[in-house]
Amino acid sequence: MENLFSMAAFPSFLIISAVIAASAQQQRYSRIYLGSSLTPTTNSSWLSPSGLYAFGFYKLTNGYAVGVFIAGIPEKTVVWTANWDSPVFPSNVVLQLRYDGKLSLQQKDRSDIIIASASASASMLDTGNFVLYDSSQRITWQSFDNPTDTLLPGQHLSAGKEIFSSASATNPARGIFRLKMQTDGNLVQYPVNTEDKPNYSYYSSFTDGKGSNVSLNLDNNGLLYLFNGSSIILNLTTGQYRTKTIYLMRIDVDGIFRLYNRLLDHRGNWTKEWSSTEDKCIPKGLCGLNSFCNVTDRVSGCECLPGFDHVNPGDWSSGCERNFAMEGCKAKDQNVSYEIRSLDNTEWEDTNYADVKDMTREDCIKACLEDRNCGAALFLGTLSQYGSCKKQKLPLRYGRILQSDELRNGPRIALVKVSTSTTVSENSVKEIKNEPKRQILIIGISLVALAAVILAISWVYVHRNHARTYTISNNKNVELIEDVGLRAFTYAELVQATNEFKEELGRGASGAVYRGILSNNKIVVAVKRLEKELAGEKEFQTEMKVIGKTYHRNLVRLLGYCFEASKWLLVYEYMSNGSLADILFNPESRPCWEERIRISLDIARGILYLHEECETRIIHCDIKPQNILMDEHRCAKISDFGLAKLLMLDQTYTNTGIRGTRGYVAPEWNMNLPVTVKADVYSFGVVLLEIICCRKSVDRRLSENEAILQEWVYNCYAVGELNKLVGYEEVETQTLDRMIKIGLWCIQDEPSMRPSMKIVLLMLDGTFDIPVPPCPNSFQSSI
Structure with missing residues (x-):
């Protein structure tokens, strides 16, 4: 089992017989008073009276986290984690119950992180609940009311609340799955960053309509059930009393929630007693975008669509990206063509833009090949040869191999368009057919040519040295x-x-x-x-x-x-088509929507190379349309990289010491903060918004509300009027929304909130889910 486990509460007479002696630096506390503190390396936790549970620091591979864990068994098992979105801290952090009643994490030169407040004392209870009291001994806050990924006996998940999986077995941060007790009485599992809608769910208790106050509960005997305030409406487990046994329910890293039990002795191990499903490919989003889940020998794995490779082979949830280039930026002699590769017996989320009925599989293949917008098609066959052809734009998500009993109504086939690009001309293809007849002659000529090349290289080497x-x-x-x-x-x-x-x-x-x-x-x-x-x-x-x-x-x-x-x-x-500014801000040469997306990808790939892939990391410092040039095929190329280090004086008319161009400069330049590659990310964000809207970032000829592009874009995004940004040009709404969100994330004032160019590229390519961006704090500071 994974080592980030939760603990259970059980009768106190069992606790006392099962507790293992705590380390010398830990002490048992019935009450924790104001002024008390913990550090990761000295007094690291507050134990419950019996010593079974502890609240305090626990070790991670890259630092320390704060939470509730089982201290009374050989392996430390975590059941609750504080500051879940950013749980890792260095060894110099201090956890203190301050005299002002706030429980806080303190680090030097950083603001305190408040876990809870309004307290006069605290206790770590033998139930696994960490509580804060006011001066009248009333509970003001408790960990049981704020579960992370685990429920203990005596704890419940109330209506409207949800718990989340952890990011990994060694990372307790919020993961990619959630279990929600809905206010309609239904207990449902979803991937994160999705709406509470049936098409996103992958588990349901089917108890909707049972009331608005239904809760999920776990008792001391391992009974997991739904309760509406007066009666049990559904038993998920049967429950069984066992002596010296603890229970816990947890939503695991793989998205399945399970009930576990463990004997309280040195020989005990965590044993799965029940799970929401036995199919490990059921959780949606387990494999990321453009990949599908397949179970082999009871082990689930993720495989990429044909023509795709894993973004990060060690992280399946990162999905897959194309291993071939799409149309655009192609050489003169390159013939771009496509073929269809099939994936039989697979299921995917259906987000089709066209659903054509009564087609054969061959007709569906032809229809996708002839449609430039079609990245894949889902062919849902029937018992006859005809079926439904659902054209899809990439990325595909929620893919999995279907079981045999799920194919009773006909085949389910994913038809994926892949590139067969080649630089061979038609005449060359004809010649290749006669290749076997000429092999002997070619080998002889090759040997003679090789000897000539060696002689020529030798002569050139000697000549160049002289x-x-x-x-x-x-x-x-x-x-x-x-x-x-x-x-x-x-x-x-x-x-x-x-x-x-x-x-x-x-x-x-x-x-x-x-x-x-x-x-x-x-x-x-x-x-x-x-x-x-x-x-x-x-x-x-x-x-x-x-x-x-x-x-x-x-x-x-x-x-x-x-x-x-x-x-x-x-x-x-020489770049024959001038700069991006020349075509972008000229109504007569303005690129179409598809070309603007390709240009954005070109620029992102170039910046990523400068930041992460070339031998020496280069911060451009002046990303702007004038420094992005267009070749004869309108492929975008970044120029003037490296000049930032060559120029002693400022490159523009802004303040001395600031490099970059007015309107594209990241806020940290003006605040004398260290400048990193995130300064280029900011500039790219501004350029991306310019590409989307085909206008300059600052245009004083426009009204006050529209003069500053970044501010206007966010205001339109906030009120759902994105069509204004493209002049009501007919564009794909989902793609426009994605591009706008990427731009807004890139122009965040705080550099750490901006994504890396690798993440930006994945977002642009559709292989990375994009959360809703916050409002940048100050649009004016960067212009």
Whole structure:
């Protein structure tokens, strides 16, 4: 069994015979008075009078948590946890029953966390209930009224209340399943972040209509039942009196709630007595988005849809993401096509946008392939060959393999669209058919070619070493060529390439960009002439090494540089469609909704690479539409990354020391707080809202209510008027809602509340559930 277990209450004459001696640093308390305190490493808990239960600190792998646990058995079993949303604390935390009557957790340089208040004393009872009293000895607060994942004998779950699973066997934080005692009398299980509706439930007592005051109860004999205030309306278990035995009911990490018993001796183990289901794939959401649950040899596991891989193989609930790129940002010679892969006998949540009746499986496959919006289709067959074809947009969720007795009415098949993209032309395909006839000839030619390549490489190596020896003697900066493959241009070369800097493509805070054509190979390039004072030669070379090693399809490629006295220039690949600002804020070239989503994904992938995937972490510091360039296929690529470290002075006209552009700067820049990658997340959030709404973040020509984009977006979101944000453009409502919520999470004032770019990408891709975002506290501070 998992080691985060709960304990049960039982008759006191059994407690005394079962209690094991507590450690020397723990003491038994019948009453705990104001001023009393605990620490994780000294006096760590307050024991109940018999020593069976304890309230205090218990050890986790990454710190300490506070809760109620069974201290009177060999393995410590947790039954209640304080501060459940953030339960882990360092060893220097202090738990104190303060003189002002508040039970609080105190850490140096942080605000106190109040667990409960209005008390004059406290007690850890032998029932497993931790209680606070006022000066008249009346109970003002008790752990029994605030259950986390467990019910003990004598405890109940009242109408309207719910308990949650833990995040994992070693993490007591709130998990992904909930058990709710509804006010209609029905006891129901749901995944978290869902409404109390039948289509989300995966267990029900079917007792709705039995009254508004029904509660779930557990007694000392292990009887688990529903009680309406006057009589028992449903027994979930039979109950059985056993001597020296304790019971507890818990909603486990896997989403199933179970009743356990244990003998109170050293030989005892927790034994399952009853469970809400024996099918471990029943809990919805166990496997995350785009994955399905399958039981093999009584062990449940999660498998991905065809064409998908696990986001985090160690965490099934994180779901799966595509292992292929969708349309957009494709090479000129790439043929993008799709095929259908089938998953037989599977069930998924049905969120179809089209339900076509009386179709064969083959017709359903064809219909999905011909529909660009169709990511998958659910074919619900009948005993004949015809059935219902339900077209779905990804992600799919709540997937599981069906049992044989669930297929009596016909097959249930998921038809998933996957990419068969290839860079082979049609003529090449025809040639491949004749491949067996030419194998011997090709092998011979290959051997000759290999020998020629080896000779050529040897000659080039010798030649480059001679050339490098000569060049370094004349130019000390060319050492970067060897390290990163960048070309060192002379200033004269770039003057000639740009026709004396005649055609200006754009101008930013750090300098102007010019179109150029390299004389040796006629390649079109963009030459940026830096006009700001730089950090120095050594810093410049170091940064060139970092930038030169970065390569990602959503980053503008740096081809070379020039560094001669005060003339510092950077040579980039040419982006024929200008910047995102050029197309986004121009009504004539404004991208459609689907393209705006693809652009958002491109930008997110580029920032994620800078933050987590390149050799040296790079904080861009100036994410904005002007620094996002568009290639000939309108694939978005981030430019100017790495310049933040090169520029000594501020990049814009904001306060000295602040890097970034007005309207996109994270609040921490203005508060002299440490700047992390979360500053880029904030800027991305602003850009994302601009992409959604096709307007600038600050537009003083608009009314006061709409001038500041972030504020207007949140106000529209709060009142449910999202269509205003897209000018009543016809877009998919669910996708619009998801994009808006992502943007609002990214622009939270508190950096720790912003998601990482990895999470942002999962949100954009639909493989991560998004909670409702809070209102950012100050829109004005970032502009």
